[in-house]
Amino acid sequence: MTVAPLQLLIMNRPVVIRSAEPAVLAAAAEAYAAWPVGRAADGPAIELELTLGDAASSEPTRIEVEGARLRSIGSGFEFGADARTLTAFCKVPWDLVGQPGRLASEALDTLLLFLLTRSGRTPVHAAGVMCGKTAVLLAGPSGSGKSTLSLAAMARGLKILSDDTVYIQLQPRLRVWGFPRPLHVFPADAPGFIQETRLRAGKLKAVVPLTPGSEAPVADHAAVVLLERDDQIRLDPIEASVATNALARLEPGFDLLRRESAEAAAALTASGAWRLTLARDPAAAIDMLMTRFGSGVASAVAASF
Numbered sequence: 001m002t003v004a005p006l007q008l009l010i011m012n013r014p015v016v017i018r019s020a021e022p023a024v025l026a027a028a029a030e031a032y033a034a035w036p037v038g039r040a041a042d043g044p045a046i047e048l049e050l051t052l053g054d055a056a057s058s059e060p061t062r063i064e065v066e067g068a069r070l071r072s073i074g075s076g077f078e079f080g081a082d083a084r085t086l087t088a089f090c091k092v093p094w095d096l097v098g099q100p101g102r103l104a105s106e107a108l109d110t111l112l113l114f115l116l117t118r119s120g121r122t123p124v125h126a127a128g129v130m131c132g133k134t135a136v137l138l139a140g141p142s143g144s145g146k147s148t149l150s151l152a153a154m155a156r157g158l159k160i161l162s163d164d165t166v167y168i169q170l171q172p173r174l175r176v177w178g179f180p181r182p183l184h185v186f187p188a189d190a191p192g193f194i195q196e197t198r199l200r201a202g203k204l205k206a207v208v209p210l211t212p213g214s215e216a217p218v219a220d221h222a223a224v225v226l227l228e229r230d231d232q233i234r235l236d237p238i239e240a241s242v243a244t245n246a247l248a249r250l251e252p253g254f255d256l257l258r259r260e261s262a263e264a265a266a267a268l269t270a271s272g273a274w275r276l277t278l279a280r281d282p283a284a285a286i287d288m289l290m291t292r293f294g295s296g297v298a299s300a301v302a303a304s305f
Contacts, residue, residue: 007039008032010112011121011167011177011218014041019050023097031104034180034217046086046115048108053078053091061106065256070114077107083118105181113179117257121167121177122264124247125254126224128161128178128217129153129286131293135161135176135219137268138276139247140227145278149227150183151208152282156290160210161217165254168264178217183208223293224268230277235288243273 006017006025010032019025028050039045062073071080081088088111096103117123126139127146138146150163161178169175184207224243225235247265254261274292278285 007037008035009038009041010035010046011116011169011179012042012175013116013119013121014039014043014045015048015112016045017048017050019092021050021052021092021097024050024052024092027092027097027100027103028108031100031108043119044086046112046119047088048111049087049089051089051091052094052097054093055095056093063110065114068118070111072107079107079111081111081114083115086115086119088112088115109179109181116167120171121169122257122260123165123254124168124261124264124268125164125251126166126247127163128166128176128219129289130159130161130219131290133219133221134293135166135222136289136293137166137176137222137224138227139224139243141249141251144227144229145282146227147183148282149278149285152286153289154183154208154211155283156286157211158286158290159217161219168268170263170267174220174222174267176219176222180210180217182210222268224273225289226273226275228275228277231279232277233279233281233285233288234275234277235292236275238273238275240269240272242275243269 003020003022003025006029008015008017017025017028019028056077061077064071064073068083069080072078077090077093079088079090090107090111092103092107113123124137124139126137127150129136129138129150138149140146147163150160154160160183161176162181163183165179167177167179169177224247226238226243226246244265247269248262250258250261276285276289
């Protein structure tokens with residue numbers, strides 16, 4: 001019996017997921033339920049073929065990228081992708097079919113994002129928080145407070161695009177996409193939210209699910225906010241060049257698309273940017289951002305200098 005493929009629009013790119021196993025397709029459908037079903041969209045389809053494999057291994061998954069190709073090395077998963085053909089494959093461990101969240105985080109997300117980021121959706125290392133119609137992009141190195149601020153924003157009822165990475169579309173117009181996945185914060189920063197803990201870059205983090213939402217995570221307007229630590233909360237306008245230079249300091253994992261990253265940074269900071277100095281109260285910082293950006297589309301900051 002032929003099993004109909006799953007056809008989705010992820011970041012407005014057509015994604016076709018095929019498998020001869022209905023349970024595998026059902027797990028994929030649950031993992032990407034935030035994205036609409038459809039075919040007509042921007043560009044050729046990304047195609048992912050899923051087969052059923054052996055049980056998952058406890059060995060950590062290692063990823064190798066060589067030019068346009070990605071593959072897993074020495075793990076319980078076997079998967080790979082080729083950006084030239086926009087195709088990917090994954091042998092799904094049979095014991096993870098009933099765990100769509102883990103299946104996505106350990107394999108499918110890696111494949112899809114590898115192909116999406118080579119299809120006009122450039123990754124930028126920033127959290128994305130919706131204040132009114134504006135995606136406030138909180139940028140700073142790892143440990144600067146992006147996830148903690150995202151958690152405070154979620155507690156205020158704001159929509160979260162991401163706590164670590166947003167994806168920038170430049171054509172035919174600027175759009176900022178999120179990729180809805182749980183927040184990862186230090187357990188001490190997440191009282192009452194902890195359901196699971198996980199090691200991230202060697203550090204124990206609490207896994208905090210996002211508040212469910214029915215709309216695709218996207219914004220047509222953005223404001224870049226650089227994060228710094230200080231004793232007093234302040235939000236000040238800065239020159240576009242300062243923000244562009246900050247976004248140009250690419251951490252490992254974000255340095256594979258340097259030209260595309262530079263173009264995305266220039267587009268995001270074209271009308272200026274902001275610097276937010278953080279004290280000990282992330283909720284107060286979110287209140288300040290809501291006051292500045294929550295009334296609607298952010299105005300150009302050049303007039304503030």
